[in-house]
Amino acid sequence: MTRSGIIDTNERIEVETARQSASSAGSDLRLSAIIELVVFIGLFLLADYTMGTGTRFWATAPHPLWLVVILLSVQYGTSAGLIAAIAASITLLSGHFPPQNVDQDYYDYLLYIGWRPIVWMLTGLLLGELRRRQLVQNAELRADLAQTELREQTLSKAYASTMERVHFLERQIATQAQTVLTVFRAAQNVEQLEVSDVITGIESLVDEILAPNKFSVFVPSRNNLDALVSHGWETPTEFSRQIHGESQLYASLLTERRILMINRQDDAAILGKDAVIAIPVQNNETGEILAVIRIEEIDFDKLNSSLLINANLVRQWLSSAFAKAETYENSVWIGDDGVRHAIVSSQLWPSLSEWLIQVCKRNGLSLWQLDVRNIENNIASEEALRLTDQIARGFSRELRNTDLVFQRDGHDHGTIISILLLGTDKAGIDNVCGKLNKLLRASSDQTICQLALVTKTLVNKPGSVHPREHSVP
Incomplete structure (x- = not known):
């Protein structure tokens, strides 16, 4: 199956046209053959009118119209040769017939008059078929050449496309390797022994895995959630820095404890205008909300199912990090x-x-x-x-x-x-x-x-x- 963009449509049509024309080469009547035939017949009639006696050079041997039949047959093939023979016969017989000799009967006289048209027809058919076969072979060679050139161009484009894809994958692998290293470093910031250090490391982890443009990290404060980390904000008041305890968002985060995304209709009504996604991080044993990651701005192409998967990953990662930190603090x-x-x-x-x-x-x-x-x-x-x-x-x-x-x-x-x-x-x-x-x-x-x-x-x-x-x- 040909990959889109590799073979040019016009080139493919040209190859198919060349392949179809090869089978009909020498059989179609071209306009140039008609024009040449008219010119030659005209010149012949003009010569007969000016230099001849009006008998169409009947007694001349070989007859001048032989040149017309042979030339068109050899040049254009069977169709042109037969048309030339018919035209030459009509031109020859349209003048004054030679007188019948006393020793000629009716059939001998007809053969005397018609032998040239008959020979011209046979000559046009024979030479035309030879020429037609040659034209078919040439057309097939041209079609094969066009097919080969198209195949060469296709392979060249496919190779260039493949190399471009290879280079892209190499860059992507290098980028992923760098991303893995960056995520590992971000994870090191999260895998700390103190709960406060884990909260501080959330910013680098979210930035590397989810790659939002603007986000905030909220922590519980009395009956509200206050912004502890603000990433990508140009001004402190660009977004709300507090999730009030009376808000529907606060109630949903503390009761349902699920990730809210704006691409879901019910979640969009809860998030309002300040957030694209909200990720609650909880204690797996007690269910207590430890922090809330609120993404305020992210590229549109990243707002897909992968974002939800990565958000769950970040959530589980942070929950595990908090659990380890709490275990350490409890053991200290x-x-x-x-x-x-x-x-x-x-x-x-x-x-x-x-x-x-x-x-x-x-x-x-x-x-x-x-x-x-x-x-x-x-x-x-x-x-x-x-x-x-x-x-x-x-x-x-x-x-x-x-x-x-x-x-x-x-x-x-x-x-x-x-x-x-x-x-x-x-x-x-x-x-x-x-x-x-x-x-x-x-x-x-x-x-x-x-x-x-x-x-x-x-x-x-x-x-x-x-x-x-x-x-x-």
Whole structure:
């Protein structure tokens, strides 16, 4: 199937016309042949009138009209040759007939008069057919040549179009690679540990993924939503900087919690004149609205189904980022010494613990691991997360700033918390374990009271590793 724009319509019509004319070459009567025939007959009659005796040069051999029949047959083909033979015969027989000799009967006399027209007809037919075959071959060659030129032009245009498409795709791939890098950097701004930092990073994420011209980020403030970020605004009052609690938009965002787009009739009435799309970002667990992204201006060609898909992506991304930030903030507390403490994620346990082992071995430091376990059986992840926060807060006053507290999933021998203690001797470990064990037994939570402490020597002295476990009674 020929792709539109590759083959020119006029060129294709010319090739088809050349192909059709090849089959009829030499059979059609051209106007130039008629004109030449009239001119030759006229010159012949003029010569007969001025130089002859009015007998149409009957006694001349070969007869001058032979030239007309042969010339037109050889030049134009069968049709022109037969017409020339008929015209020459009429011209010849229109003059005075020669007298009949006494030794000629009627049929001999007719043959004497008609032999030239008959021979002219046969000559016109024979030479004309030879010429017609030659004209057909020439026409077919011209049609083939035109077809070849058209094919060459088609291939050339197709190649140019393909190369243009290749260059476009190369530019697009390069652009997408740059876009992926930009989105990754924008995501880094969002994937922060503080909720306030996540809100600050929303601007770059929305700008890179949705690419609006103007948008705002609103956060809850009492019974309203106030604009915290304004991107692309020329003046502060160009759009409303507050979504009032009495407005229909505020009610829809907080009750329905869905994305509103102006291309839907019901949503357009809710959005009004200030917004093209509104994206609520919520806490997936509580359903609380954390922020609202309101796009005030965007290019028309971007207002399609892809925009809704990308908006959902941004919404889910931000919801996940907020959840991680809230989890981090919930796991952070201020100790009695005023120092900020936090539990390290279990995802960092394999790599960070191995790294600390290598550091301690290289620098001659001892490294101990202290696990808080449910020895009876494994514990559910949700229960492990609940216990982790309570235990870590209770342990914070007994641990140093250099001691790292890791959150565990509860599946590794029922381990809930792992603590890495650097540069501590055996006596110090026993002292810490005694204090921590008392805290566990003094807890009002029966599950915590049943937990056990298990110590393990990871690095005891420079250059040696002794992974021995000891249970603390």
